[in-house]
Amino acid sequence: MEEKIKKLKKFYYQNRRFPSYSEIAKLFNFSSKNSVFKFINKLVNNGFLKKEERKLAPTSKFFSLPILGLVKAGYPILAEENKNYLSLDEYLIGDPTSSFLLRVSGDSLAGIGIFDGDYVIIEKKKNALPGDIVLAEIDKEWTLKIFKKDRQKRKVYLQAANPKYPPLYPRHQLEIFGIVKAVIRKIRN
Helix, strand or coil: CHHHHHHHHHHHHHHCCCCCHHHHHHHHCCCCHHHHHHHHHHHHHCCCEEEECCEEEECHHHHCEEECCCCCCCCCCCCCCCCEEECHHHHHCCCHHHEEEEECCCCCCHHHCCCCCCEEEEEECCCCCCCCEEEEEECCEEEEEEEEEECCCCEEEEECCCCCCCCECCCCCEEEEEEEEEEECCCCC
């Protein structure tokens, strides 16, 4: 089943659509439409596909990746295989209707592992807690920083995670537009 799902994923990524019944028959050398029908029902029953208005549509499980186990980043151990699946969309995005991506420019958050060129997933929110990484407009300038409260001065401010940048106290206004929920970085070789 896994190999067939891999073939379907490859077809989907190459063509940006799910294959038709006749294309599935060719892809897997099925000799009858009944074989295709049974195969599709199996995928629907296992949660990889759904039927929408007489069309097949992949679910988030279709795009999920297998979690093969746990591996230590310290001393080597024998890795265990457990075949759970994880959809990155479901894991990284809490509320897709109020989330969006931004590409990071600059190094002010390098101290907490957010680097120039990374993507951040922002969930639209107006309220933040101290310590949240926020997308904010401060005195008509947009920035991504750590939201802080100065208890002594009873003021809120934005803090970088790089010592070369000073804290930003608003002179006129500070408005929160969202909170960083995840960071995405593609490792380049």
